[in-house]
Structure formats: structure tokens, C-alpha cells
Amino acid sequence: MTKLQHFGWxxxxxxxxxxxxxxxLDWNYRWTNPDLYQESARALEQxxxxxxIIEDAPSLGSADTIDLRVRHAFGGPKLDPLLLAPYLFAATRHLGIAPTVNPAAYLPYTAARQFATLQHLSGHRLGLNVVTDTGSARHFGTAAQLGHDAAYDRAEEWLAGIRDLWRSWDDGALLEDTATGRYADGTRLRTVRHRGEHFGFDGPLNAVPFTDGEPSIVSPGGSGRGLGFAGANSDVQLALAPLDEASITAYRGRIHDAARAAGRSPDDIKVLFAIQPVIVSSPEEADRLVAASAHPDEAALTLIxxxxxxxxxxxxxxxxxxxPLDVGIFGxxxxxxxxxxxIGGHDASAPLRQVxxxxxRLxxxxxGSGFxxxxxxLADRIEELGTWGNDGVLLWGDLHPVTVHRMLDELVPILRRRGILRSEYTGGGLASNLAAF
Incomplete structure (x- = not known):
């Protein structure tokens, strides 16, 4: 049965x-100017x-690999997506914006205050894509780099501390009573004294409570520890998995089990599977592209x-x-x-060329063999995902007007006619829109 699904970019x-x-590139947009992103954000809201969700990697990597990351601008340079968010909020009224944030980069009190500020300024439309990238650690202090699971432990302590600060104004603390001239009741503010393994700070937070929910938490982790973090903390899971019924059902089952283990309802988390489609004008054109990709030349392999x-x-x-590729070369x-x-499904003996x-190959x-x-x-595929209980999809691409319109101009009317894509918003911010269905 067709049902509404959630859509993100x-x-x-x-x-x-x-x-x-x-x-x-010859459209002459400047990537450092907000106009490029604002135009695209308005189209997505329409x-x-x-x-x-805005990816980020604060580091350019090690000295040995910096040139790899900047030579073709695959890994850098990158500006701070948290500071792009206000420009996107100013250009829209309903669209949620979730910049990537790294717990290593923000002290909890500062983070809680900055995120609270954006939540209020945006009309409660802020999301936070919480990542545990450990390769950037050296930029934020001299402490030893944490391992994979320890980085998730730090992220959970960080997020729990931020939430304690957001909730340090108890019900009734904010009065705004013009008759008595009393703005707030200080006896209803909790001090919050946090002394943890990774952070130490005191509250209460110098920011007023939220009226339409806290910032929505997004997480991308697919490891056992990452799924556990999502189950306990996230409102949206950025999911990467084969888009067949068995894989989707199994992935969602792991997320839902993690939510139950944390005392939450599976309905609290929207699982959105990432898709990077190539939209063409006809089935014949699609067949031609797929056939051409079967035998990549040296230039194509070098680009990959x-x-x-x-x-x-x-x-x-x-x-x-x-x-064969020796996986021991990776740090x-x-x-x-x-x-x-x-590596995909290849065994250890497969030559790198084959990998x-x-x-x-497309x-x-x-x-169901690709995108x-x-x-x-594409609408058929998304509709099929919905029949398997899927919550929605994330379309993957540059936030460039050409990319957005190329992907959506024909797709949006089809999805709306089929009852898969919303045609209006509920109001009340990102959390409200996510909870609407």
C-alpha cells in the first residue's frame, strides 16, 4: 500500500x-557565496x-595525504557547515538543516548554547549530524586519538551533557509575566554539574527553553556501536545498505532493536536510505549508460x-x-x-583493477541492479521501498541548482501523484515534520 515517505538531501x-x-561550473556560481545553496534549499522546500544533511570533514588529513584530498577537491577544502545553516534558514520556512558536528570540536556548554541559538532563530528547524571522526582529533588538542568505540562513548557523554543543559530550565522557569514584571523564576533553574570521563562543565544554560522540540539528531554510523548510538540518541538514521527487501528489513530491525534496548520506541527513529540516482530521459538511454560502464577505461579507473x-x-x-589490495596499508x-x-564482495585475491x-559499473x-x-x-523504486515499511530516502548529490533540478523536476510530480511525497508541511519545526507520518 502506498504511503507518504520522508525525503532528505x-x-x-x-x-x-x-x-x-x-x-x-560555467554557470558561474561561487561556492563560497550563500546564493548557490539558498537557491537549492528553496527548491527542496518547494x-x-x-x-x-551537510557532510563535513574538518581535517585535510595527514601530511602524506593532503594532496590527495585537495588535488581534485574530493576531500577539501571545506568551510564550516554550521555557519552556512543560518543562510539556508533565512531562505526557507519549513526545511530542516542538519550540519555535521564532531564532539571533539565543540565543548558541551558552547555547543549547547550555539545549537540552542540556531534552534530558536530557525523556528526549531535545526538538525545535528553527529559524527565521531577520530582522524581530526589532532586539530582540537593534544590528547591521544580515541579508538572507534571510545569515540562513540565520548559522543554519548557529549550529547547527554548538552541535553542536560538544554533541559536545565524546568517547567515554569520561564514566566514572561508582564503584569508582575517577572521574566523568569531562578529557583526553577538547575545548576547541572557534569564531571565525566571526557568533559567537565557546569550549568544552567544561558538560553531559554525550546517551544517546539530540541534539535533533531542524525547519525550515520553502521557499525554495531554506531547502531547502538543511533538507537539511544537519534531521530534520523542515515542508512547505507543494499536496497533489497531482505537487507532493508534486516537493517531496520537492527536499528529498532537498538531503540528498544535503550528504552525507546522504534517509531522514534526515521531510517532514511541514501540513494544516488542517475536520472535519464528514457529506458533506452539508461541501457546505453549501463552497457558503457561495463568495461571502464584507464581514465575511469584512475578517477575512481x-x-x-x-x-x-x-x-x-x-x-x-x-x-591484490593489501588492506594493511590503511591506517x-x-x-x-x-x-x-x-572492497565490496571481492575476496583477498582480487586485483585492485577488478575492485x-x-x-x-552502473x-x-x-x-534493482543499480540507480x-x-x-x-525511480518513483517505482521508492514506492516499492515504502511497501517494505521504509520511512524514506536521502537523495545524494551536490547542493547545486543544476543537480537539484535535474534530479527532481520530473520526479516530484510523479511522487506527489502517487501519494508518496508531501505537498504541504505541518508546521512546528523539523521534529514535528518528522513525526507527522
Whole structure:
């Protein structure tokens, strides 16, 4: 049965050089100017999207890999997405904005106050994509880099402390009573004294309570510890998984089990699966693109190696493509999930050329082998996900007007006619829109 689904946009490049390496660079937008992002955000709101999630990586990596990240602007430079958010809020009325934040970069009291400020200024539309990137640790102090699970422990302490500060104004503390001239009741403010393993701070927070919910928490982690964090803390899970019924059902089951283990309802978390579609004008054009991708040339393999090198902070372009990939070349800071995504279903004996070629190959929406197809075929796929109980999808791409319109111009009317995409907002902020269905 067709049902409404939630839609988000994942800005995978982050607040970086949009248009670089693409023909639409000649539209002459400046990526450091907010106009580019504001125009795209207005289009997404017109389309009925719930939120935009903005990726970020504060670090350019190690000295040995910086050139890999900046040479083709795959991994940097990037400006701070938290400071882009106010410009997007100013251009819209309903769209939620979720910049990526790293607990290592923000002391809890400062974070609680800044996030509270944006929540109020935006009409309660702030989201926070909480990541535990440990490779950036050296930029924020001299403490030893934490391991994977320990970084999640710190993130949970950080978020719990921030929430304690947000809630340090008890019910009835804010009076705003013009008859008596009394603004607030200080006896109803809690001091909050936090002394934890990673942070120490005191409250109460110097900010007024929220009227339409706290900022919504987004999490992207797919490890067991990451799913546990999501179950306990998140309102939206950025999900990466094969889009077949068994994989989706299993993934959602793990998230829901984690929510129950934390004493929450599975309905508290919206699981949004990321899709990076290639929309074409006809099934014949889709077939042509898929066929052409089956035998990638050296230039295509080099481009993929460059992109993967940036993400993995490891120069794959210097390796022999005809020899197996030694996973021992990756440092401890490299995400195991990123390594698994690179290798895919290949065994240890597969030559690197074969591994990279698999990333070059495209598949068809119509048969479930990939994401190339017409707008109607993409709508079919999204509708099918809904019949499996899915909450919604995140479309993955640059936040550039050309990209947004290329993906949505035909898709939005089809989704609305099928009753899959909202045509109006409930009001009340991001949390309210997420809870609407």
C-alpha cells in the first residue's frame, strides 16, 4: 500500500567547491557565496523535503595525504557547515538543516548554547549530524586519538551533557509575566554539574527553553556501536545498505532493536536510505549508460582511485592495479566501513583493477541492479521501498541548482501523484515534520 515517505538531501561534498570538475561550473556560481545553496534549499522546500544533511570533514588529513584530498577537491577544502545553516534558514520556512558536528570540536556548554541559538532563530528547524571522526582529533588538542568505540562513548557523554543543559530550565522557569514584571523564576533553574570521563562543565544554560522540540539528531554510523548510538540518541538514521527487501528489513530491525534496548520506541527513529540516482530521459538511454560502464577505461579507473584515495586517506593511484589490495596499508584512523565499501564482495585475491571496476559499473533501477533510470522508474523504486515499511530516502548529490533540478523536476510530480511525497508541511519545526507520518 502506498504511503507518504520522508525525503532528505545529503550534501555529500560538504560545504566545498561545488561545480568543480563538472560542466555546470560555467554557470558561474561561487561556492563560497550563500546564493548557490539558498537557491537549492528553496527548491527542496518547494519539493516538500524534510531536511538537508551537510557532510563535513574538518581535517585535510595527514601530511602524506593532503594532496590527495585537495588535488581534485574530493576531500577539501571545506568551510564550516554550521555557519552556512543560518543562510539556508533565512531562505526557507519549513526545511530542516542538519550540519555535521564532531564532539571533539565543540565543548558541551558552547555547543549547547550555539545549537540552542540556531534552534530558536530557525523556528526549531535545526538538525545535528553527529559524527565521531577520530582522524581530526589532532586539530582540537593534544590528547591521544580515541579508538572507534571510545569515540562513540565520548559522543554519548557529549550529547547527554548538552541535553542536560538544554533541559536545565524546568517547567515554569520561564514566566514572561508582564503584569508582575517577572521574566523568569531562578529557583526553577538547575545548576547541572557534569564531571565525566571526557568533559567537565557546569550549568544552567544561558538560553531559554525550546517551544517546539530540541534539535533533531542524525547519525550515520553502521557499525554495531554506531547502531547502538543511533538507537539511544537519534531521530534520523542515515542508512547505507543494499536496497533489497531482505537487507532493508534486516537493517531496520537492527536499528529498532537498538531503540528498544535503550528504552525507546522504534517509531522514534526515521531510517532514511541514501540513494544516488542517475536520472535519464528514457529506458533506452539508461541501457546505453549501463552497457558503457561495463568495461571502464584507464581514465575511469584512475578517477575512481582518486576519489577513493581521498576518502581513505591512502594513495591507491600509486598501487599496482593488477595486484591484490593489501588492506594493511590503511591506517587505524580509516573507517572499517569505508574499507568494506571499497572492497565490496571481492575476496583477498582480487586485483585492485577488478575492485575499482566494480565501482565504475552502473546498474538499472528497473531490475534493482543499480540507480540509472527514468524519473518514473525511480518513483517505482521508492514506492516499492515504502511497501517494505521504509520511512524514506536521502537523495545524494551536490547542493547545486543544476543537480537539484535535474534530479527532481520530473520526479516530484510523479511522487506527489502517487501519494508518496508531501505537498504541504505541518508546521512546528523539523521534529514535528518528522513525526507527522
Amino acid at each position: 545529503f550534501l555529500a561534498r560538504g560545504f566545498g567547491p561545488h561545480g568543480w570538475g563538472h560542466p555546470y 519539493a516538500g523535503f524534510d531536511l538537508v 582511485a582518486q576519489r577513493q584515495s581521498s576518502d581513505l586517506e591512502t594513495d591507491l593511484t600509486a598501487l599496482d592495479l593488477d595486484k 587505524d584512523h580509516v573507517s572499517q566501513g569505508s574499507i568494506r565499501r571499497l 575499482l571496476a566494480a565501482h565504475a 546498474g538499472r533501477l528497473s531490475d 540509472v533510470g527514468t524519473a518514473a522508474e
